[in-house]
Amino acid sequence: MSIASDMLRGHTDTIILAQLMQNDSYGYKINRAIVEKTGGQLELKEATLYTAFRRLEQVGYISSYWGDENTGARRRYYSITPLGVEQYYRLAAEWEQSMRLLQRLIRPDEG
Amino acid sequence: MSIASDMLRGHTDTIILAQLMQNDSYGYKINRAIVEKTGGQLELKEATLYTAFRRLEQVGYISSYWGDENTGARRRYYSITPLGVEQYYRLAAEWEQSMRLLQRLIRPDEG
DNA sequence: CTAATATACCTCGCCTGTCAAGGTATATTA
DNA sequence: TAATATACCTTGACAGGCGAGGTATATTAG
Numbered sequence: 644m645s646i647a648s649d650m651l652r653g654h655t656d657t658i659i660l661a662q663l664m665q666n667d668s669y670g671y672k673i674n675r676a677i678v679e680k681t682g683g684q685l686e687l688k689e690a691t692l693y694t695a696f697r698r699l700e701q702v703g704y705i706s707s708y709w710g711d712e713n714t715g716a717r718r719r720y721y722s723i724t725p726l727g728v729e730q731y732y733r734l735a736a737e738w739e740q741s742m743r744l745l746q747r748l749i750r751p752d753e754g
Numbered sequence: 755m756s757i758a759s760d761m762l763r764g765h766t767d768t769i770i771l772a773q774l775m776q777n778d779s780y781g782y783k784i785n786r787a788i789v790e791k792t793g794g795q796l797e798l799k800e801a802t803l804y805t806a807f808r809r810l811e812q813v814g815y816i817s818s819y820w821g822d823e824n825t826g827a828r829r830r831y832y833s834i835t836p837l838g839v840e841q842y843y844r845l846a847a848e849w850e851q852s853m854r855l856l857q858r859l860i861r862p863d864e865g
Numbered sequence: 866c867t868a869a870t871a872t873a874c875c876t877c878g879c880c881t882g883t884c885a886a887g888g889t890a891t892a893t894t895a
Numbered sequence: 896t897a898a899t900a901t902a903c904c905t906t907g908a909c910a911g912g913c914g915a916g917g918t919a920t921a922t923t924a925g
Binding site for chain 4: 759
Binding site: 866867868869870871872873874875876877878879880881882883884885886887888889890891892893894895 | 913
């Protein structure tokens with residue numbers, strides 16, 4: 644896709660948490676949602692996605708449970724924890740902050 | 755400083771090129787300018803800064819020359835090349851693009 | 866029937882950018 | 896004369912993204 648790896652780095656967790664703020668979901672679907680919301684311009688690589696889930700669960704920002712599908716492939720659902728909600732707000736605020744700084748530095752002739 | 759490493763990652767080159775779009779400058783001063791422009795909220799670590807200079811020079815986006823100070827520490831000045839100017843516009847556009855995507859994903863309830 | 870595609874999960878190991886820690890040298894200020 | 900500011904530099908550790916590989920089920924096309 645079009646977005647560079649290094650632009651994404653550090654935002655993966657925020658993106659995932661933001662998705663889980665809406666509702667519980669599973670890996671594949673979360674990724675589909677991202678593709679859809681960005682008009683196909685961004686897609687998390689599977690390795691990136693699942694690595695992030697491990698990381699986020701380890702520190703207690705999300706928790707997981709197996710879905711009870713009786714057909715099709717099994718799904719591992721994730722839900723955001725209260726700690727994760729806190730972290731989401733923190734990361735989102737941090738993102739806005741850094742965005743403003745970068746705007747000043749990268750586009751000095753604009754806002 | 756307040757901004758996280760991973761938020762910065764991938765933007766260092768863009769920030770440096772943006773500075774050199776204004777005028778030739780040297781490492782220490784570029785960093786001072788960044789600190790000043792962000793009200794002390796962002797400062798590139800020296801290792802990061804000088805690594806970036808090597809990287810950018812290697813691919814031909816910047817070129818360097820020693821200043822002719824006859825007092826004080828020596829200064830290595832950098833100037834942006836035509837190739838670097840192109841790259842700056844490309845990176846700046848990419849940044850705006852990715853910023854909009856992230857806005858949609860991270861702050862779904864806003865613009 | 867069978868191959869391809871979509872859904873759905875996972876791990877290993879490489880690569881690359883950041884940075885802590887260390888270093889050198891000159892000029893000014895306390 | 897010690898500390899601080901200016902000014903440069905490198906090494907090695909670390910962490911996140913991802914290519915490449917794997918598993919398994921369901922559907923669709925030929």
